[in-house]
Amino acid sequence: MSATVERSAPRTVVVHGGALDDWLAERRRLGQDGRDEVWAGVYHVVPHAHSSHGRLAHRLSIALAGCAAERGLFPMGEFTFGTGDRDYRVPDMGWTSTPLEEATLYVPSVEVVVEFESPGDETWAKVPFYFERGAGEAWVITPQTSSVQVLTGPDSAVERSGLLGVSTDEVAAVLGWR
Structure with a gap:
């Protein structure tokens, strides 16, 4: 069974001026760059998420801990997804089948x-x-629409996760939306 894939348009902010490097250095110094990303060499300043995201991620991780463990999947909070410092993203959470070393950055x-x-x-x-x-x-x-979409490709949504064995309705219920 497939579902509709909803999309919001990405927002791009362009900063001009000689102070950009100083501003980025200050973000680093203050620890405000933890969610920033690099997309094929282009630096993306990512604001910190609403506090509800962390609460929802925690709730989801706890609720799915058993089925994830049964499938040999290890949970992760925010992590740097990519292979190097020129192209990576920082998703909110995920599950991997590979136990990671404590020092793994990418x-x-x-x-x-x-x-x-x-x-x-x-x-x-x-x-x-x-x-x-x-x-x-x-x-x-x-969260704004209380919707959950499980994608198996960029344009392919399904009603049930094949990897964790839960439906989108079950995930919505865990998050308190049903």
Whole structure:
């Protein structure tokens, strides 16, 4: 069974001026760059998510811990998805079949990647990157509309995760939306 894939348009902000390097250095110094991403060499400043995203991610991770463990999947909170410092994204959470070393900075691939969509963010622009890097599923969870989409390709949505064995309705219920 397939579902509709909803998308929001990515928002791009262009900064001009000689102070850009200083501004980025100050973001780094203050620890404000933890969610920033690099897309094929282009730096993307990503604002911190709404506090509800962390709460929802925590709830989802706890609720799916048993079925993930049964399938040999290890949970991850925010992580750097990519293979190097010139092209990576920072999804909200995911599950991998490979136990990672504590010092792993770049995670080359995962089975399931999860994005909690915010109004005007670049969630949908990141989805193809995840599949190009071998993700089996990308989940887009939109708190503003209480919707859950499980994608098996950039334009292919299903009603049930084949990797974690839960339906979109079950995930919505775990998040308190049903």
